[in-house]
Amino acid sequence: MFSLFILLLQRLGIILVLAFLLVNVSFFRKLIAQKSLKAGIALIAIFTIFTIISNLTGVEITRNNSLVQAPFLTGLPQSDSIANTRTLVITVAGIIGGPLVGSVVGFLGGLHRVIQGNFSDYFYIVSSTLVGLVSGLLAKKLKHNTSYPSPGMSAALGLLAESLQMVFIGIFSGLALVKLIIIPMILLNSIGVSVFISILNAYLSNEQQLKAVQTHDVLNLTNRTLPYFRQGLNINSAQQACRIIRQYTNFDAVGITDRVNVLAHVGAGEDHHLAGQAVLTDLSKHVIASGTARFAYHQAEIGCPHAGCPLASAIVLPLIVNDKTIGALKMYFTKAERLTSVEENLAQGLASIFSSQLALGMAEEQSKLASDAEIKSLQAQINPHFFFNAINTVSALMRTNVDQARTALLQLSTFFRSSLQGVTETQIPLKQEKEHVNSYMSLEQTRFPDKYTVIYAIDAAPEVQVPPFCLQVLVENSVRHAFPNRRKGNIIKITVKQHPTALNIIVADNGIGIKKELLARLGQETITSSTGTGTALANLNRRLIGLYGNESHLQIKSSAAGTTIKIVIPNL
Template identity: 30%
Template sequence: MKELTIILFERQGLLLVIAFVMTRTPGFRTLLYREYSVRMSIVHSFIFGLFGIASTITGITIDGDTIIRSFVWQAEDDQLIVSSSLIAIVIAGLLGGPSVGFGAGIIAGAHVMLLGGIGWLANGIVNPLTGLLAGLTAQFFSNERVISPMKALFIGVFPPVLHMQLLLIIHSQSGETVTIVDRIGLPLVLSNSIAIAVFTAMIGIVLREQENEAALAAKQALAIAEEALPFLRNDYPQQMAIGIAQLLYERLKLAAVSVTIGTEVLAHVGIADDHHRSGDQISTAISREAMETKEMKIAYTPSEIQCRIQDCPLEAAIIIPIVAADEPTWLIQFYFRKSQHIRPVEIMLAKGLGQLISKQMDTIAAEKLKSHIRDAELRNLQAQINPHFLFNTLHLISSLIREDPERAKYITVQLANYMRFNLRLVSKSLVKLEKECEHVKAYIDIVQARFACQMEIVFLRPTILPEVFIPPSTIQPLVENAVRHGLKNVTHNGRINVCIQVESATILIYVQDNGMGFSEEMLKAIQHQTSAKQNETYEKTGLRNVNQRLVHLLGESAKLHFRNLTNGGSEVLFRIPKITTGELINNATV
């Protein structure tokens, strides 16, 4: 018994090595993740059936008290075949379910029956029966991706016991059956159950490896997608394509990367750039198919790549369509020197990158659309001219024509400057601070002429201002708010200070008045916007629009700050950065 147990463990060690190699095949993944189909069930039944046949051939035969160690090709009528085929059948059932287990059992069982010997019928029946029962057991543990080794050890005890029972029932007329069963029973139970437990442990290791690879691929895809964002936001397709291709080539260590937009290759980075060049048109059927189907395609042969150069070193590729707004807009192609370099982790990474970049493109498109809508709304608000202000100013000019023609002429010029500035707002998001100051000066001169006896407006600014940018018509509404609301009840000695101060990193701008100040409700509405009525008051002052434009175009640090002064009156201040980005400068007017 001891010798038989050792021999069985030796033979099963060889089978486990073969099984380990099987776990490394790409098709084995469909079993691990239970991606069943009729075709794959047939394929796996055939594979595990062959594995069962190999287990039988590498088994042993028992002739009386003699153990024949040679490969089993045929058995005499007085010989019994002792094999490990049940291990393969149990694994087939546990992984593939009843259909795969039963199919593999029929193949392995038919082979054992053809070999003959004592117990040929029992050997033939036990294989499909074991596969069916193992498959049903797997369904019972369907919530587990792979049965644990301890459970597999327990399950592995029953197939050899069932085998022994069938031998005793079907071949009871043979007097040697009881002796043989007594001799081989315990070694078969031990070897089979331990081998099945070891195999399930191997599968668990493979699963963890795949999960680690998938996690690594996902992490890498997320990191690359994050780094790709600045390039994806680029409005110039050529620069975007070159940036994306260079990033992917450096991060993924590929043979080459190309980016195609529409039907034209805009960038190719890596080997074979002497004939894979930007400006080439898509000519391969697999690339056009990827665009049409919106699905990732893999070219495993040079004939699928269809390169015009016969000795091109690029022999395989992954073609990833980038879909924005449900339409394929461009392709990313990963090139490899050999098809063997395309591992499952590369495929997972490519698929994940394609999905992430597609979602980013959708998000960027939505952000741009939202930005354009918001910009249009803000510019529309900026371009609005208060008709009462215009009529009152025209009335002032008409009254000054007789009394002070020079003054009337000056106010007319300032009104023209003021209106011209407002009409140009619809095409500009930012203006130079110097231009904004000219606009404020025009408004102050007009208001000062109208309310000369009621208030004084002092505009303090440096002689030379840094070349910084500000949303147009930002300071003027603050001055207007002080005139219309701050000094609303002031009939004389009203004062408004408009001050611009240059600090180390920012420009401080504030407007102060000595009027009635902000009410508590107003300050609360500005800070918390707690009620519709308070919010309506906030909007009526025009400050909400100014604050929105500052935050939207210059950031949260540029938002308005409000407070009441201790000596009476109020103050509104904000800061703008001295150093602006290239994007802000490009949007500004000169």
């Protein structure tokens, strides 16, 4: 029994080394995060290969319980048996992939064992399938958020799985074989499952911590680059931004271009990637022309014509404002192997944020040049208090839920991008305005979970044209004023209905209502009060009348049961 224990320990080492290598492959980590059929098939293929390796590296046990060592057991007599780590792999497949993946891997692993044994011991097909199914079902109940079961629970699952296998072996192969293999196989396979899952959990935990640190750095970085990108895309702003980006990241060089020339290049290669000169690399030219991101994993893919250029790998992303590529953000390494999925995700997020910052700068410039005072009043709707509250929420979430922090940051970007687009448009599609409301409410729900319920009742085409902010201003008005002391049960209903002659928009809430002395003045003038000024509603009312005439003015009804605001947009 001790000899079998040592031999199985060696086989376990092979599986755990393969497990360590597997967990370090980004493709595998992406698979376990997905819940698609394609990902499930890929996991089945990976773990089936592992089970076959376990069968091939097993220890042969003859009819008289002698141990036979061989590098690979491609086949064995029907009278002989194998001690191996197959159950370990099937159990892990169930824990990671769920009951479906576990049972299919178990079936295929058991089928290979039958073929390996010259089509004997068919019970392995049933027992292995059952092991995968049970492991998957139990692990599904024990899994917590993104973490898999603890080492102790994983070991318990391994023990249960191997015990189930021993029951079948005892029934169909006899108790003598069970007595020989039960202790080493249960012990080692339980430890193996625990170690395998511990490796995975440790890597995922480290990855989450890295994301938290990265998100914190991104917030600081974007805060410092904002003043420069708001100046627009020029040599001075690009130089300052590149220095800040390089300071907060581990890239060896950072560059920014417009559509023709290099505006800034800081770091390796700055002796020939000079500001004011034409873009050199083929990679950057392609990104600017196509408006799509490109990744270079070898020096040749960058396409720099300068002999001796030290840049070995690159991420080049378009800077897009109002659906037009105005330049490119370039990030380089001097060693190709340093470019990983972490850097790719970081760069893509930064490009999106910088594009929004540039859009903000362009919107501000347009505001300065525009003679239409209404555009300025629209721009004032970007509430600085809302912005700082959202940033504080993201900062708090980084300590508790990194994925939710990233989602909130993307929603904040969407909100401000929609706000900036609305500055220069008099009408936008209804679906765009709805997305603007959704991003706003998503951020509010992040700050105050379960406080608000938004109900849509839309009977109109998604492309129907409406004034920008017409829904968002009314919804924000309800959020800020309708529910001062209620944490739950706060309902905002948005109704949009297309009639033959007009589009009716109604936003209703079940809040405390509006005081009678304010009701007649609301939407007509600025009101001084402790909760607000009514400027947003007044601006919206003036825009509606200016666009569609007096019949489109805000119609406000309010009582102790709530407030209803109606807009009528005539068909033009």
